[in-house]
Amino acid sequence: MKTPVIKESKWWLVPLFAATLALSACDSSSEGVAVDGGENVDGTDGTDGTDGTDGTDGTDGTDGTDGTDGTDGTEGTDGTDGTDSAAASRVIVTALASDFSSGGVEIYNTSEPFDGQTGLNPGVSDTIVRTFEDRYFVIRRFQSDSIAAYSVDDSSSVIFESSTNDGNVDESSNPHDMAFVDSAKGYLMRYGSSKIWQVNPSATDASQFKTGEIDISAYDADGVPEATRGLVVGDKLFVFMQRLDGFAPALPGVVAVFNTANGVEIDTGTSAEFNGIELPAFNPWEISFDEATNTIFVAAAGDFGAFDGSRDPAFTGGIITVDTEDYSTNLLIDDTAETGRMMGVEVIDANNAFLISQQSFGSSNVVKFDPNTGAIINSAFGGISGVDVRDLATGPAGNLWVAIGDAVNPGIVVLNPADGSQVGATLPTTLVPAGLNFVQ
Numbered sequence: 493m494k495t496p497v498i499k500e501s502k503w504w505l506v507p508l509f510a511a512t513l514a515l516s517a518c519d520s521s522s523e524g525v526a527v528d529g530g531e532n533v534d535g536t537d538g539t540d541g542t543d544g545t546d547g548t549d550g551t552d553g554t555d556g557t558d559g560t561d562g563t564d565g566t567e568g569t570d571g572t573d574g575t576d577s578a579a580a581s582r583v584i585v586t587a588l589a590s591d592f593s594s595g596g597v598e599i600y601n602t603s604e605p606f607d608g609q610t611g612l613n614p615g616v617s618d619t620i621v622r623t624f625e626d627r628y629f630v631i632r633r634f635q636s637d638s639i640a641a642y643s644v645d646d647s648s649s650v651i652f653e654s655s656t657n658d659g660n661v662d663e664s665s666n667p668h669d670m671a672f673v674d675s676a677k678g679y680l681m682r683y684g685s686s687k688i689w690q691v692n693p694s695a696t697d698a699s700q701f702k703t704g705e706i707d708i709s710a711y712d713a714d715g716v717p718e719a720t721r722g723l724v725v726g727d728k729l730f731v732f733m734q735r736l737d738g739f740a741p742a743l744p745g746v747v748a749v750f751n752t753a754n755g756v757e758i759d760t761g762t763s764a765e766f767n768g769i770e771l772p773a774f775n776p777w778e779i780s781f782d783e784a785t786n787t788i789f790v791a792a793a794g795d796f797g798a799f800d801g802s803r804d805p806a807f808t809g810g811i812i813t814v815d816t817e818d819y820s821t822n823l824l825i826d827d828t829a830e831t832g833r834m835m836g837v838e839v840i841d842a843n844n845a846f847l848i849s850q851q852s853f854g855s856s857n858v859v860k861f862d863p864n865t866g867a868i869i870n871s872a873f874g875g876i877s878g879v880d881v882r883d884l885a886t887g888p889a890g891n892l893w894v895a896i897g898d899a900v901n902p903g904i905v906v907l908n909p910a911d912g913s914q915v916g917a918t919l920p921t922t923l924v925p926a927g928l929n930f931v932q
Contacts, residue, residue, distance in 0.1 A: 581888040582608075582644065583904070583919075584628050586927030588617040590899035595619045597630065598921055599647060602888055602930070610922040612647045613640070622670040623929040624678070624693050627651070631680075634666045639680070641695070644931050654698035656682060656689070671722035671729060673752050677703070679729055681722045686715040688722070688731060690755065706755050710766060711735065711746055721779050723788060725816045727752050730788060732776045740803060741795050745776040747814060760819040772823040774808040782839045782863065788814040789863065791837040791847060794827055809834050811847060811866065824866035831868075832857070838884035838892065839863050844909040846873060846892060848881045856881040858894055860912075874905065874912040885928035891915050895925035904928070 588595035595617035600608030618633040640653040656667040666684035680689040690704035711717035718734040729750040735743040748768035749758040759767040773792035794809030811825035836848035845863035850856040858876040860869040880897035904919040
């Protein structure tokens with residue numbers, strides 16, 4: 493390992509918004525004080541079965557698709573002809589109270605009328621959810637330091653729950669993200685620790701969960717480089733680290749790359765100081781992977797400034813690309829006061845890429861950009877401007893799902909990525925939607 497850059501020490505996660513800090517002691521992650529959440533349990537979207545001539549047998553939702561005269565299609569329980577018509581798909585919503593006092597999970601079918609369950613897995617607001625196969629994992633962060641696994645089809649019964657702290661360490665591990673290789677191997681990014689965990693996503697009790705660990709202490713002088721996001725591409729694990737000094741992003745973000753077969757770090761040959769990749773921006777926040785080009789898109793938030801005004805905000809972020817084969821990087825879009833902060837990114841295909849541009853806390857735009865050149869195509873895509881955009885995700889039918897954190901009318905809007913037109917009705921959520929995951 494090459495010698496790391498030296499900076500002042502700090503170990504714990506810091507919130508980036510004053511309201512979030514005061515109410516939930518959360519961190520500087522993109523979900524702030526939220527969870528990422530779920531999908532509906534049963535394909536109860538039989539409403540499309542009303543088109544079938546004899547819709548009473550529409551249990552597979554195949555009879556009610558094109559019929560125009562049917563009046564009896566009341567039993568099309570599996571009909572998924574709606575906003576996103578992938579069979580039996582559900583969206584797992586990370587949900588939180590508008591005042592950040594609590595959080596939970598909501599699960600909905602991805603077709604109208606969006607039948608679902610709310611009030612699931614209640615807990616702190618500083619939570620994120622990740623999904624794999626038929627499970628979802630509720631990851632509770634700073635000072636909660638736990639992970640619980642649930643079946644999407646039985647969200648009321650926990651499969652296992654485990655602390656994410658090391659047994660001999662009192663400090664908060666602050667788990668931030670989970671990335672998956674297969675049903676037997678995954679990785680847990682721990683923001684407040686010098687090590688990420690290798691884990692077993694199929695564990696049935698806590699003793700089976702942790703299977704190993706990977707040391708990332710060389711990326712920060714204090715040994716804790718704030719690992720915030722992880723992604724598995726082929727046989728490589730990419731770990732994104734913020735490298736904060738107290739509340740400040742003191743050094744550019746970095747990406748370490750590991751061989752998933754043996755856990756050995758790969759020397760990317762891009763830095764004279766360490767094996768990993770130094771990013772051309774500060775504070776990596778969210779990521780999106782474009783499989784067609786083997787490129788990771790990174791939204792870096794830059795410096796929010798000090799809460800007490802002792803440090804001014806700085807636009808040191810942007811949209812970055814990382815080539816997963818040759819490890820080259822590019823600052824595709826540089827953030828400015830005019831563009832706003834880059835708080836999220838979602839790449840659907842070679843022509844459709846989107847970012848969350850934040851002008852101030854609670855006021856953001858959805859921006860469409862060219863993923864090849866970075867050129868801005870539409871700065872208020874779908875007419876979404878000046879609202880609290882919490883997350884972007886690609887739905888099962890290739891549409892853009894947008895989580896809107898309105899305190900009075902929270903919900904999810906589905907947009908056609910080509911022209912920004914709304915697809916179907918708005919999905920109303922009970923709490924503020926802060927993160928979106930999909931499962932079949």
